[in-house]
Amino acid sequence: MAGVRLQDVADHAGVSVKTVSNVIRNHPYVSDGVRARVRAAITELGYRPNALGRQLATGRTGLLALAFADVRLPYFSELANLVAVTAASSGTGYRVLLEETTGTLDGERAVVNASEAGLVDGMLFQPAVMSSREIAERHGDLPIVLLGEGAAPLTVDRVMIDNIAAATAATTHVARLGRTRIAFLGHETSQLTETSRQRIVGYQQGLEQANLLPDPALLIPTPETGVLSASLAVGAALDSGLRFDGLVCRDDLAAIGAIRAFNERRISSPDDVAIVGWDNISFAATTYPSLTTIAPDTVSLARIALEMLVERIEGYDGMGRHRLAPFDLVVRESAPSAE
Template identity: 65%
Template sequence: MAGVRLQDVAELAGVSMKTVSNVVHDYQHVSPRMRERVQRAIDELGYRPNMLGRRLATGRTGLLALAFADVTLPYFAELARRVSDLAEEQGYRVLLEQTDGTLEGERAVVSSSEAGLVDGVIFQPSVMSSAELAQTRTDIPMVILGEGAAPLSIDRVMIDNVAAAREATGHLLALGRRRIAFAGHEQVHFSRTSELRIAGYQAALEDAGLAADPGLLIPTLAISPIDAATAVGAALDAGLEVDAIMCRDDLAAIGALRALQERGLRVPGDVAITGWDNTMMTAVTFPSITTIAPDLTALASRALGMLQERIDGLTAMGRHELVGFELVTRESAPAV
């Protein structure tokens, strides 16, 4: 209902406006019976507290921002769900902000655009430098996710991409594969994420006494299954011989799977495949895809925990922490 006021809720519940305000602001001294009575009136009238008024009264809005490059990418969609669910348990609502992976979009996240609206920001940068992030405004608490720029002054949570890539490549080696390609990294604007995953891939090859071959790197124009299918298909048509492909992400793995099947190559018989992110679709492709699974629950939980500590006034130097991952083995590269 439009235009519902605090006074309207108080009149319906038969209580004072102060009591309604106490319930809205979740003050602890309100009795359960009174809280339930006021909440029924709030629900019946569809009352929504004014965020500016709440900030003026408590210093907080109860809103958090979650910002990353592209909300359509399955990994970010699944991460957003985890963050939103955990934030709700802590009494917060989450606003999604898409940066499109542009410098302008990322600068907007850390500038005045969020001032007065949210209590804190969880942000996965793609292009902003560590130096620029370090000089951003400090009145909005922020936690950074992922492998990109992370100044010492800002908290960051990520998985160990080198170790994970090393494990995925080691699994392919344990299956007896020796011509292992890496597919899906950017052809232009090479990201820190791709850099770390290729480093782990190369380390695993060298552990097995194999020389890293630049000819086995298959870049794509964009992070998408269509571009991956095109790139892998072109490499195969040009004569590239492989018996396994470690993919930068699940989208690249799905594209590679398509390219191989179109050329009559069996997975995993002729070519084994691994992906990255353990997005929902990897369990239902044919064959299903072996993939690196970041612990998204731990990632979201730790980021929210750090952010809450900053909101509560913590002013220490940034904490850079790792959460776990596992290799989920499926049909495209089965267990040894």
């Protein structure tokens, strides 16, 4: 029945609106008989509490925000799906709203300010530019869990993978294939993000573990994230005379762009250049060659982040908890296992 109100349920069950609200909120001080009568009325009339009514009755909207820079990036769109599925199957009844910040300071501030205004009960947030201090100052009473590698306030929860260890694993894997000139592709051309910084640190550690000297000439930046940008950057580097036999990429899109540049120049992977990507996006297994890649355990990441966020919403007020989700190196054709 369309347009069923709380008052309609109360009239049908012969109780007050307050009693109906108490039943919806699972208030303990309602008799079993009254509770059964109200639930029967809700079912019979097809009543569904709207977000505003639920907020008035419980102080909560039943909505969570997931905020990140760019919904077009496959990693984030796949993570968003995982978060929504995990929330729906968790038994908490939460639904997830996506917020795109465009990776700008104004966009990130707007998301935090709007969320704090009572539109959602809590937020999962992967900041790209907002500082740790500003996050601590701006989020106020809004329960928040940060995702990713950016600096996190001591009072805020955060979930990430160990990017340094993962980049070290990717680099040593390539070195075990006998490659001695291993490049790194995909970091920013100007100021490094924390993500890029950690991955380059891990890349350097991997070189040192393999007794290879780091060479700044083998750091190939890209002006923006994406396949075309990476392809042009790698192509320009090769055309200028740079030579390398291994390549660790900041993300899978950069790796796919590198493969395109190699194909255009008849450079074979893995024979000429072994390539490792990052993120294990869904089509990494279908490229040619299929892509060896760092695979963050995004299922665990989504679960841990949602569990901590719900705990914050339900009243946990301790210091920030910083958790690591696992990762794996998925070995495919672009950098096969050493024989």
